[in-house]
Amino acid sequence: MKGVLQWALQRITGLILFFGLIVHFYVMHYSGSSALEYEEIARRLSSPFWKGFDILFLGSILYHGFNGLWGIAIEYIHSRKLLKIAHTLIVLLAAGLLATGVMVIV
Numbered sequence: 322m323k324g325v326l327q328w329a330l331q332r333i334t335g336l337i338l339f340f341g342l343i344v345h346f347y348v349m350h351y352s353g354s355s356a357l358e359y360e361e362i363a364r365r366l367s368s369p370f371w372k373g374f375d376i377l378f379l380g381s382i383l384y385h386g387f388n389g390l391w392g393i394a395i396e397y398i399h400s401r402k403l404l405k406i407a408h409t410l411i412v413l414l415a416a417g418l419l420a421t422g423v424m425v426i427v
């Protein structure tokens with residue numbers, strides 16, 4: 322059951338990334354030359370919509386990337402001890418990056 326949930330979430334976050342990246346790319350490169358200026362980014366990040374978008378986007382990329390990495394680890398690492406270390410590293414890194422990112426956004 323746990324495996325099915327991870328499999329489904331990998332695809333759901335993949336879908337969010339597909340559309341999210343199109344939006345992110347458009348906002349960063351096609352919404353005027355001021356899109357990457359401090360004031361403009363601060364204005365965007367004061368809007369609840371973009372806060373929500375960025376948190377969803379960040380959560381999706383972290384889940385997708387690290388869960389994908391975990392899938393690769395299961396396939397290639399055969400020692401239980403090494404797998405446990407890989408799992409701990411993946412969970413700590415993902416949680417640390419999520420906490421840092423959310424703190425930047427809110």
Ligand code: HEM
Binds near residue numbers: 331335339382388393
């Ligand atoms: C448009 C954006 C993306 C889409 C639609 C997408 C879609 C997918 C899908 C459907 C899978 C499952 C493949 C399978 O199990 O056969 C997958 C796996 C994976 N994705 Fe993505 N992905 C995207 C972006 C990314 C990004 C930006 C990263 C890196 C941070 C990434 C890292 C991975 C990894 C590591 C796996 C596991 C690969 C494996 O098991 O061999 N993906 N992706």
Ligand code: HEM
Binds near residue numbers: 349357382421422425
């Ligand atoms: C040249 C390409 C890129 C530029 C110039 C860029 C620029 C930015 C900027 C300025 C922000 C701050 C938020 C905002 O202004 O609304 C941001 C946030 C973010 N970007 Fe990008 N980005 C690029 C590519 C990417 C790619 C390829 C990904 C993912 C695969 C990505 C993922 C994110 C995420 C998750 C956030 C929110 C993170 C947070 O604030 O903690 N970006 N980006």
